[in-house]
Amino acid sequence: MTEPSILINRDAEGLAHAVAARLITKLADAQSNGGVAQVVLTGGRVAAVVYKAVADSPARTAIDWGRVEFWWGDERFLPEGDPERNETQAWDALLSHVPVDKALVHPMPADSGQGAEAAAAAYAETLAAAAGPRDGAVDSESDGPAFGDGVPAFDVLMLGVGPDGHVASLFPENPARVVVDSSTVAVFDSPKPPPTRVSLTFPALANARETWFVVSGEDKADAVADALSGTSDLPAAIPQGIDRTLWLIDDAAASKLARN
Ligand SMILES: O=C1O[C@H](COP(=O)(O)O)[C@@H](O)[C@H](O)[C@H]1O
Numbered sequence: 001m002t003e004p005s006i007l008i009n010r011d012a013e014g015l016a017h018a019v020a021a022r023l024i025t026k027l028a029d030a031q032s033n034g035g036v037a038q039v040v041l042t043g044g045r046v047a048a049v050v051y052k053a054v055a056d057s058p059a060r061t062a063i064d065w066g067r068v069e070f071w072w073g074d075e076r077f078l079p080e081g082d083p084e085r086n087e088t089q090a091w092d093a094l095l096s097h098v099p100v101d102k103a104l105v106h107p108m109p110a111d112s113g114q115g116a117e118a119a120a121a122a123y124a125e126t127l128a129a130a131a132g133p134r135d136g137a138v139d140s141e142s143d144g145p146a147f148g149d150g151v152p153a154f155d156v157l158m159l160g161v162g163p164d165g166h167v168a169s170l171f172p173e174n175p176a177r178v179v180v181d182s183s184t185v186a187v188f189d190s191p192k193p194p195p196t197r198v199s200l201t202f203p204a205l206a207n208a209r210e211t212w213f214v215v216s217g218e219d220k221a222d223a224v225a226d227a228l229s230g231t232s233d234l235p236a237a238i239p240q241g242i243d244r245t246l247w248l249i250d251d252a253a254a255s256k257l258a259r260n
Pocket residue numbers: 042043044045046047074075076086159160161162163167168169192
């Protein structure tokens with residue numbers, strides 16, 4: 001696990017373009033051995049701008065989009081096509097603009113009446129089926145509780161952060177945040193609408209080579225400062241990349257960080 005590095009951009013637009021450029025480079029690098037790049041998408045306002053910036057970038061052609069496998073860190077449990085779903089946002093801003101292999105795009109299940117617990121269990125099965133024999137670093141001795149055959153080794157995990165310090169759909173006071181015996185969890189009574197969600201758990205979020213927190217706006221400044229204080233118990237203080245942990249933030253989100 002890695003200490004966080006903080007990179008600050010002047011504004012949200014600059015941040016989104018910088019993250020887009022970094023993501024394109026990272027995915028191309030991850031494919032350079034001929035393999036499939038594994039990326040975990042997030043939702044939220046700045047994420048949508050990042051995805052659009054990737055889709056609009058001439059450098060997007062550096063990526064073989066048919067060799068990128070897409071996962072989600074969390075999902076708002078709503079019917080298919082609902083504009084509030086993180087999946088819908090990603091399709092609209094990015095996935096429908098690049099030649100992805102749809103078999104490698106794994107949205108969390110939509111609400112079709114099965115219930116969020118069944119949806120979470122189905123996603124855990126999808127993750128486990130895709131995990132190779134050496135994937136699932138969370139099963140190793142040093143990385144925390146095991147939950148079976150694990151999850152793929154993600155090359156990049158992107159996370160937004162809420163003003164309350166939530167990441168994915170793991171909220172500060174919600175019981176879902178303490179689940180460690182599964183890769184996924186159903187979330188009820190989320191303080192942010194919609195109340196029902198599906199999320200990766202912290203052990204699953206620990207299985208990324210690089211973890212990028214992408215955060216914009218003054219309303220996040222307190223959460224950013226707290227999460228990076230070294231003594232925080234906010235959800236945003238927990239995930240760390242195996243090789244690298246980056247906080248990619250704008251001036252407004254950085255405004256309460258100690259200047260040293
Ligand atoms: O509901 C969610 O919120 C967070 C943060 O979103 P933002 O609009 O405040 O940036 C996001 O990271 C998460 O994926 C999403 O489901």
